[in-house]
Amino acid sequence: MYFYEVKSKLVDLCDSDAYVMSNEKLNEFDLLVIYTKDDSYVTCSIVKELSRFEALSQPFEIGTYIMKKNIEENIKSKKSAVAMNNLLIKAEQKVKEIQHIEKLRKHRNDPYVNALLQEYDSLKDKSDETGISNDEII
Incomplete structure (x- = not known):
């Protein structure tokens, strides 16, 4: 497991969002997309790789880092x-x-x-004929 400190040029990240972990080794040229606590996606770059000891002393949120290929899947599941x-x-x-x-x-x-029931039945019959739901008629 690899640990990284990240930053975004667009927004200031809170403490737990500024640190990510990855199963694969990343480098400073990789762009990461993280899911922040305020329910938004932020593109970040790697500032530095952290040792395991440094990572233990940082406020970590395991689920913040999303690989680029998983973003579409994450959005689909939310939708x-x-x-x-x-x-x-x-x-x-x-x-x-x-x-x-x-x-x-x-x-x-x-x-x-x-x-009232007769009016409801007539509206229902009209919606069956036209294909428009009662909600759209009312």
Whole structure:
């Protein structure tokens, strides 16, 4: 394992972001991309290689250094997590909508509730014909 002190020309790195470790030996011409604590990607250059003893005395975050070929994979995984979260939210909203409609159907004898249900059914039929969701109509 190799340990390095890095710096960025664009931003000041906090203590734990200024030190990285790598499985492979790097040199001062390698550009590294690190994932900082403030959830951003920063391009850095190597200032110096640290000995194991020096590395033990520094505040280290093991997961900050990302090899260039892994950046795309990291971004894809974050985007897929956000997409899954959005799908989950939409599914929860749909379940709540169905639950509310079922509650309303129990009170169908009330003329106001009946009018609401008829309007909902007509909107649903219209969205089925046009392919537009109810959310877009409302």
